[in-house]
Amino acid sequence: MDLQLQEQVAVVTGGSGGIGWAIAAEFAAEGVKVAIWDQSENVAAVADEYAQSTSATVIGLQVDITDRQSIEAAKNETIGQLGNIDHLVHAAAIGSGKFGFPFTNLAPEDWPRILEVNVMGMTNVAHAIAPAMMEHSSGTMTFISSVAGQIGSPTDPPYSASKAANINFAQCIAKDLAPYGIRVNTVCPGMVKTALNESVWKAWHDQQPAETRKDYE
Numbered sequence: 001m002d003l004q005l006q007e008q009v010a011v012v013t014g015g016s017g018g019i020g021w022a023i024a025a026e027f028a029a030e031g032v033k034v035a036i037w038d039q040s041e042n043v044a045a046v047a048d049e050y051a052q053s054t055s056a057t058v059i060g061l062q063v064d065i066t067d068r069q070s071i072e073a074a075k076n077e078t079i080g081q082l083g084n085i086d087h088l089v090h091a092a093a094i095g096s097g098k099f100g101f102p103f104t105n106l107a108p109e110d111w112p113r114i115l116e117v118n119v120m121g122m123t124n125v126a127h128a129i130a131p132a133m134m135e136h137s138s139g140t141m142t143f144i145s146s147v148a149g150q151i152g153s154p155t156d157p158p159y160s161a162s163k164a165a166n167i168n169f170a171q172c173i174a175k176d177l178a179p180y181g182i183r184v185n186t187v188c189p190g191m192v193k194t195a196l197n198e199s200v201w202k203a204w205h206d207q208q209p210a211e212t213r214k215d216y217e
Contacts, residue, residue: 006031009082011075013065013125014092016040019144019192023089028056035078035085037063037071038092057082065092065121071128084136088129091144093118093162095200099207101154111158118162119169126173134180141177143170145186155200163188 010027014020015036027034028050036047039062047060059081064070078085094117100106122143133139147153149163167186174184 001030003030005087007033008086009033009035009078009084010087010089011035011037011078011085011129012089012091013037013063013121014090014144016043016046016060018091019189020089020091021046023091023144024058025050025054027087027089028054028058031056032087033057033082034059035074035082036060037065037074037078039064065124066116068124068128071124075128079132084132085129086139088125088139088141089144090122090125090142092121093144093159095156095159098156099200100156100158103154103157106157114158114162115165118159119165122166122169126169130173130177130182133182134177137181139182141170141173141182141184143167143184143186145170145188147188147190150188 005027010032012020012024012027012034015024015034016038017040020038024034024036034050034056036043036058038060040046041062043060043062045060047058050056050058059078061074061077063074075085094114096106096110096114098106098110126141129141143166145166146159146163148156148160149167152164153160167188170184170186177184
């Protein structure tokens with residue numbers, strides 16, 4: 001398809017794998033200049049693969065979204081190499097890696113890292129990207145939340161709670177940035193075949209008796 005995005009600039013967090021990987025690939029196929037921000041050490045290699053398969057300009061920057069200095073450096077490098085950022089898709093997130101039903105299967109100590117990455121990570125990225133978009137009175141922000149944030153999925157309560165926070169904060173951002181012509185949305189996928197979802201399945205699977213286990217497929 002042709003979404004008329006050629007030569008625009010997009011940042012995709014968590015673009016080295018999972019949903020972020022698919023989004024970055026589609027942007028590249030549309031001729032968008034893409035900056036993949038990811039904590040993975042392989043992010044530059046992943047970006048090269050996109051670039052070679054689509055002829056698009058794709059860069060990969062290793063970024064820790066819980067570190068504001070890391071984000072600021074990535075933003076400056078992105079703008080320096082690609083130009084002003086037109087689109088943000090924030091897909092970076094983590095789960096607990098445990099099966100949280102009932103919630104007492106987890107301890108309070110299992111929560112802080114998830115909230116730091118999924119809630120404060122979103123907050124840090126939004127604060128870094130918004131000012132330049134406001135200055136140019138244009139842009140889009142899309143935050144990948146989850147159906148777990150809408151219904152309180154019990155498989156991983158801290159993940160569910162963090163995704164509910166993503167939805168709520170995106171609503172706040174949307175109201176703040178609408179006067180600047182900036183659109184803000186969340187997308188809430190269901191179960192998608194990703195490494196994160198596989199970890200949820202494995203946490204459930206490993207504690208089941210043999211007769212009730214189901215394979216990942």
